[in-house]
Amino acid sequence: MSVDVLGPLLPVVPLVAALSGFVLPLRSKNAAALLGIAGATGALVVAILLAVRVDEPFETVVEWVQIGNLSVTAGVRIDSAAALVAVAVGVVALAVQVYSTAYLHDDDRYPPYAAQISLFTAAMLLVVVAGDLILLLVGWEIMGICSYLLIGHDRRLPEAPAAAVKAFLVTRVGDIGFLLGIVLLGVNAGSFWITQVLAALPGLPAATVTAAALLLLAGVAGKSAQFPLHTWLPDAMAGPTPISALIHAATMVAAGIYVVTRLYPVFVLGDPSLTVLGIMAVVTVLIGALAATAQDDIKRVLAWSTVSQIGYMAAALAVGAPAVALFHLLTHAAFKALLFLGAGSIIHEVGSNSMSAMGGLRRRMPATFWSMTIGLGALIGLPPLAGFWSKDAVLHAASSSSAGWLPDVVYGVGLAGVLVTAWYAGRLWLRTFFGAPRSPGASSAHEPSWPMTVPVVVLAVPSALLGLLAFADGFGSRLTPFVVDLPEVSLSHLGAETAAPLALLAVGLVLVWVLWRRDAARDPARFLGPLRSTFDNAFWLDNVQDRLVVRPVRALARRVSTADQRVVDGAVEGTGQGTADAGDVLAAWHRAGLPRAATALLAGVLLFAFAAALYGSAT
Amino acid sequence: MRPVIPYVVAALLFGAGVYGVLRRRNAVLVLMAVELMLNAVNLILVTADTTVRATLPHGGQVFALFVIVLAAAEVGVGLAIVLQLYRLRSSVAVDTVRLDAAPASELDEPRMVAHER
Amino acid sequence: MTGADVLLLALGAVAVGAGALVVTTDQLVRAGLYLVVCLGAIAGLYLVLTAELVAWVQVLIYVGAVVVLLLFAVMLTRAPIGRSPDLNRPGLPAALIGGGAGLGLAALFADAFRFTKVDLPGPGNAEAIGTELFRSWVLPFEVLSVLLLAALVGAIIVSRPDIGSKS
Known part of the structure; x- marks a missing residue:
């Protein structure tokens, strides 16, 4: 099949699976599971084919509506970066589909759930391949509604509906900006076709581009959970754990970062927008990392770490390295999916989200333990795991950039973030897997069934090895969005400056280990003292928002x-x-x-x- | 002859008739007041015969005759109604006559509600 | 002022006075009798205005038939002889409207004719009126006969409740 067919096929495959899944009767769980897995597999196969075959960017565009001299087009535009992100989406979606069959085995509304995951995947793939702003917006909005449906899936949880509504409303606030930005761009450029919009950018007034960029940033902040619109993400933990994995790793939060790389010239030309993004990013990195230190809910630790890691990506974008941002997005997709699915296994066995009820799971769940260890290592940037290379690339991009004061701030905050990340990841690792079991569930836990174990173990492979792609020839240029004329970034650079993050990493780990050693049964977070409740409540931003x-x-x-x-x-x-x-x-x-x-x-x-x-x- | 005299007389009689129709409560007296009004009109018609030179002579008097005939018919029917009224209510006070009373066959049905929500 | 004017004034005064009494007296039978006086005076006015036939018809039909019919009605409804205290309603609107109509019309006529004098036309005796009636007004005359018949039938049906009722 030619790439012209494969490109549009990419979102269509899971969409078909979703639509046929919606009409399944509620009791046909097996058919729904098969359909969901088939959709995700199909999408993954198409994405891999595209990733292999696409060297040069290509576009397929049909004109859709002509309004006056404003033409609305529907089309896909695929470059190698898009294909790689699509592969990541496909892998995570497939893992989540397989994992859900066991995790939600007793759920009485499984067919719509699986279909919603397929629809979520389709929407994300649509965003990935969309060649014009209208299609992009369509996918963007479908993701919003899917996140609402899936976060609120478990109706028995008292907080689930509220969390779903909160996620929907908070992202909606940003989406209004996103919509206005798209309209501003499309109307002024006379076309919604991304290529034409970007081509028309130099001719537009600077104020228009700046306004459009800032409006788009609002949508990005909402979807990618950047300060100040990040508050929905931790609450979204009320959804089933596989959904958290899906939202945090491959879809939704990744969409914002991806769209910025897709429309990067808009932000470059809309001058202060990258600075705004950078400020948002550093604030988000700090808030996310610090808030993660005090959480007791294992999912909320991971959620705040996502906020923080997305902040790293946004920071990479702000210092002019979209390829690095995408690199971190890919590695993050791998290890965050792994971490959430692993956490899901633990919660499934222990029967509680609270880390106070865990402990000593290292021997009872060895496969999960080793996978999670790899995932956490990747999260904190332990060499040679995936996160080390991508985070190092972010820091390198910041330190080697010479665009004023912002890169220095990003670099400093990035280093601080490494320290805090190491601390909270170490805390999670120690509290969960070491020490004595602190609840009956923890003492009777064992490895879950294979549909839950296998995706976790499989995801450990890219979590460990994906970073090595940085050494592959031309990987950096493949990740560079083709519309940007940026200098080739090298994703792999080991040098003296690598020592700084590694040193901080070691400090963080040692610190948490020392604190934990004093009393293995108690939470190291108690040493945070009066700051603990502030961190636990994420600087009371929810109250401020309220x-x-x-x-x-x-x-x-x-x-x-x-x-x-x-x-x-x-x-x-x-x-x-x-x-x-x-x-x-x-x-x-x-x-x-x-x-x-x-x-x-x-x-x-x-x-x-x-x-x-x-x-x-x-x- | 000054035609203004019978004209003014006719006008005053008509006014008296109107007053009587409005003032009187007894149906027979109302009929009498109506007769006064009719006669006032007749007087005007006859007087007009003297002041208006019409193509057909004595048109006013012919009309007066017609009106007299009509008045006879009217008083016949009117008195029949009055008697019927008296038979029904043993009273001929026009105050008790309601103009909006529904026919007997529709009285049992509920009245239509003017505004429905 | 000619003799005709004097007669008109006198008869008119009688007619208006009697008419006013018809609508103001509180004795039913007297109202009927005042009506006779009023109609008679009007018949006199007709005579002065040379409308002989109309005058006699007035006397025959009105004074003779209509008034008698009205008096019958008074009797049949068992009206009391003497004063009836409940004959009238509050008089203000009636006085306003009646006075307004009468005086307004009078003012209009007075303004229209002032004191112009006209000659009396030829006598409207039976011959002249009959010629006119059966030459120019035959069709309305015939239609009137239908109307009289209808009135007759109607009066009978109205006054006989056993006609037309279903039971």
Whole structure:
């Protein structure tokens, strides 16, 4: 098959699986599982074929609607970076589908769940391959609704619906900006076709490009959970664990970073936008990493680490290295999917999210233990695991950039982030796998069934080895979005400066080990002292958000609702009631007895006669 | 002859008739007031015969005759109605006559609600 | 002022006065009798205005038939002889409208004719009116006969409840 067919086929395969999955009856779990796995497998195969065959970027575009001189096109544009991201999406989606068959074995709404995962995958692939902004937006929005559906999947959890609504609303705030940015770009460029938009960019006024870039950034911040729109991501842990893996590793949060690389010239030309992104990124790295230190819920630790790692990607984008950002995105996809699925296995066995109820799982769940160890090592950047190379590339990009003060800040915060990451990852590792079991569930845990173990173990391979791709010939240029004229970045560079993050890494690990050693049964986070509750609550940003946004909006909504009931409804009802009352009065008036009727009649006649006489005498 | 005299007389009689129709409660007296109004009109018609030179002579008087005939018919029917009213209510006060009373066959049905929600 | 004017004034005064009494008296039978006086005076006015035939028809039909019919009605409805205290309604609207109509019309006529004098036309005796009636107004005359028949039938049906009722 030619790439012209394969490109559009990429999102279509899981979409077909999703649509046919939606019509399955609720009890046909096996068929749903098979369908979901088939969809993900198909997407993965297509993505791999594309990754192998695509050397030069290609586009397939059909014109869709012509509105005035604004043409809306539908088309795919695939370059090697897109193909590689698509492979990552396919791998994670397949792992999640396989894993879910066992993890949600007793779920009574499995077919829609599997179909929603397929739809989620399809939407993400649509974003990946979309050649024009409208298709991109379509995929973007479908992801929003899928995240809402999947986070709220487990209705028995009291916090799930609220978390789903929160995720939807918070990302929606950013999406409004995203939509406006797309419209601004499309209308000013006269086309929504990405190639034409990017070609038209130099001719546009600088203010327009800046506005569009900042508006797009709002959407990116929402989807990729960047400060200040990151608050939905930890709450999204109310969803099933495989969904967390899907959202955090391959879809949703990755979409924002990917779209920035896709439209990178917009941000380069829209001048302060990259600086804004950089500030958002460093704040996010710090908040995410520090908040992860104090969490007790194993999923929330991972969630905050995602926030922090996405911050690294955004930071790489801000210092002008989109290829590095994509590299980190790929490695992060591998190890974060692994970590979430592994955490899911542990939760499944222990029966609790809380790390206080775990401990000593190293011997009971060896496969999970070793896989998770590789994943955590990749997370903190332990050489030679995947995360080491990509994080090192980010730091190198920051230190070698000479664009003002921002790269220095990014570098400093990145180093600090390495220290904190090592600390909280080490804490998670020690609290979960070492020491004595702290609950009956932990002491009776054992390896789960193969559909849950195999994806975790399989994902350990790329988590360990993906970084070595940095040494492959031309990998950096493959990851560079073809629209950008950036100098070739080398993703692999071992030198003296590598020592700094490694030293901090070691410090972090040793620190947490020493603290843990004092009393293996207790949480090292207690040494955080008064900061612990601040970190645990993520700097109280939820409360700030509640005060600044939620309550005023609620109050306003109440006012508007009252006004609607009183004024608008009142006007409508009042008009009806008034008309009816006036009708009643007039009807009563018309129900006159004979005398009054005669009086009124004759008086009327008299009045007319007088009027006629006066009129006649006047003329 | 000054035609203004019978004209003014007719106008005043008509006014008296209107007053009577509105003032009187007894149906027979109302009929009498109506007769007054009819006669006022007749007087105007006859007087007009003297002031208006029409193509057909005595048109006003012919009309007056017609009106007299009509008045006879009216008073016949009117008195029949009055008597019927008296038979039904043993009273001839027009105050008690309701103009909006539904026919007897529709009285059992509920009245249509004017405004439905 | 000619003799005709004097007669008109006198008869008109009688007619208006009697008419006013018809609508103001509180004795039913007297109202009927005042009506006779009023109609008679109007018949006199007709005579002065040379409408002989109309005058006699007025006397025959109105004074003779209609008033008698009205008096019958008074009797049949068992109206009390003497004063009836409940004959009238509040008089203000009636006075306003009646006065407005009468005085307004009078003002209009007075304004239109002032004190112009006209000659009396030829006598409207039976011959002249009959010629006119059966030459120019035959069709309305015949239609009137249908109307009289209808009134007759209607009066009978209205006053006989056993006709037309279903049971």
